[in-house]
Amino acid sequence: MTSATANPATRNNLKTKAQTKKPAFKINTQMIPTIAAVVIFICMIIMGQALFGTYTSLGFISSLFIDHAYLIILAVAMTLPVLTGGIDLSIGAIVAICGVVGMTLLNQGVNSWLVIVIMLLIGLAFGAIAGTLIEEFNMQPFIATLSTMFLARGIAAMISTDSLIAPENNNYGWIATTIKIIDNPKIKNDLSINAGVIIAAIVVAGGYILLHKTRTGRTIYAIGGSRSSAELMGLPVKRTQRIIYLTSGTLAALAAIVYTANIGSAKNTVGVGWELDAVASVVIGGTIVTGGFGYVLGSVIGALVRSTIDPLTSDFGVPSEWTTIVVGLMILIFVVLQRAVTAVGKKE
């Protein structure tokens, strides 16, 4: 063997050495809260199954996704601002105004596709207002979206305070029409899906791609890490902030479409507190509210955990008032967990 061939060989050796130094499956400390959310979700399902016997049935899982597709979309919407250390408080109110406008237009016989487009544009407009307030007028996201929240709620109430029911044969309900994938003789065990769930899945995939495969997504993380650094690095911070709130507003409108199609009605009071449910999902999913760390998939898990708390508490016979307390406790536990994780991370 000549030295020329020996050289690459030793290099290869070095390479494998360097690779073996890294454990094959390295758990990033940043991922621990998200992993914990997955573990807790699985535990909840196992516990529910053991005690009540329905939680792993296909029917339960189908309805979990169908009934909460809107929350998954909202959780993705909330993930973006929270990753930058911001928040979008207006998403619940955007659901209300989009719902009320959409139902009103449908009842006047407007084409359902046009209605859908109008609803999305309303969400986009509120996102644009919030983005402008934040970037051009230097407002805190909390304050900016608080004001658009009141604005949206107010307009929704001006349009109607009645419960608006979607007309028959409106060509709008297709979003909610369930498609059976597995037709089980026991009706409760059908695995079914609807367009709303597919839309939610697309949103989740889109959120993942945005955050991890585009420069805009990386800028979102950079802003969350340190906004001034991001600016000094020459990243398009302002543009990215606008994109974030445009996206969260539009996704809120999408959530409104999925939700109203599902229940076939809307009222100006719908979606009260949903922005906080979305924040809860995001936090439970491991995103840190000061920004910089978190995953869109974590938020999905967070939304599922949040959604499973309701049937679980009711099956336990816990009065529904208690649900919120359980949610509160879970958030508390997750924040403590995050603190512990970041403390460990710092010491390393």
Next chain:
Amino acid sequence: MTDNQPIVVMKGITIEFPGVKALDGVDLTLYPGEVHALMGENGAGKSTMIKALTGVYKINAGTILVEGRPQTFNGTLDAQNAGIATVYQEVNLCTNLSIGENVMLGHEVRGPLGINWKKTHEEARKYLAQMGLDHLDSHAPLSSISIAMQQLVAIARAMVIDAKVLILDEPTSSLDANEVQDLFKIMRKVRDSGVAILFVSHFLDQIYEITDRLTILRNGKFIKEVMTRDTPRDELIGMMIGKSAAELSQIGAKKERRAAKTGEKPIVSVKGLGKKGDINPADLDIYSGEVVGFAGLLGSGRTELGRLLYGADKPDSGTYELNGKQVAIGDPYTALKNKIAYSTENRRDEGIIGDLTVRENILIALQATRGMFKPIPKKEADEIVDKYMKELNVRPADPNKLIKNLSGGNQQKVLIARWLATHPELLILDEPTRGIDIGAKAEIQQVVLDLAAEGMGVVFISSELEEVVRLSDDIEVMKDRHKIAEIDNDDTVSQQTIVETIANTNVNGKEA
């Protein structure tokens, strides 16, 4: 080198802020392949000049030519696009992201499916390797490496944007000697690749080691451009402060060592004071009129011991005697009540309150010791503010200016004024001269000596051994979170003594 075409020519740069001319017709020329230092005291206009070149400030008059083309910068992005990259003193990277991602942020390699992470990290490793940083794992979070390393990563990032001019704004102020050498190695590499480096540092040794050419500013005015090797130090200092510096830099050189009186009781006497994980138990006596220096490398525990003495951190072992009386100092309020004051090394985050005025910053600690319901009468407050601003020569002499608009040296003086206003018996100064210019440094060193002469006990913590040796009566040498020696500072003691003590003492056996 001079026959090269300059990369950057700044001519007649003038920047005005309401009421002040921060820069008045300043020139600066940068050539490829040189290290150029911007020299001047704090407030001379160095930072303003840098901000003009990086697009943070708009210039009121003057021209900026980059490679012969006139440029108007409306933001940092414009300057970056023109090939001007900056590494700031406080590293401006994102600690939540990986090393490789920080290098490539905004320049990730993209494929048809979005960012190609494998290629992006490969690219990052390539740039890191250029800097001799091939040992770094580009996937590791940035927070896992030291500030010094982060600074080098920031330079690697500058190479990604293909910078022609690299501005290093006080990159060395938080680095230890070895880290500085690493930085210089990389600076030379970058320089040799034809980049012009604009370097700002308060350490004259470093200026003489690394730079080729100097531009000297004073009070916002251009003084002179000189070659480093043709300019003796005293001449340089003279140009910077506008007067002979010889006596300034010799403060304390002939200081008479304080003679210990027999039977004298220390103000503060601690035995076995320690905190697990921060600092191992240490004994210490501080007498009235004594300057006690804490010497040691970064992370040796010198700051931690200072913080324990003040109660900024709660000790978990040891006894604390104050004028012979046992006390428990577990928080700053108790310390202040007991006439112990501590000025932090972290001036920006733990020291000044940027949005308050100089006057408010001076009075805040005194007010805290009096309690909320006993405001300081206006006349008394005016007198206090006036007195200390004069004594410490705070500039500008306007107590109603926001402290964040003062230079580092003057902020430091205000902080010392704040603690002096509480009339401490023991004043702990943690890195009071870090990152400030030579004139202010000399003034602060003089203040330390004056305070001790008036009978105050002063703890002087500094990473610059030279000033510790020059000012202290007693030197506590720290290493790896242990106090390893107490040196009576007499004529036989030099920086070398301390370096040898640190090098020759092994603390591993004692590790708790």
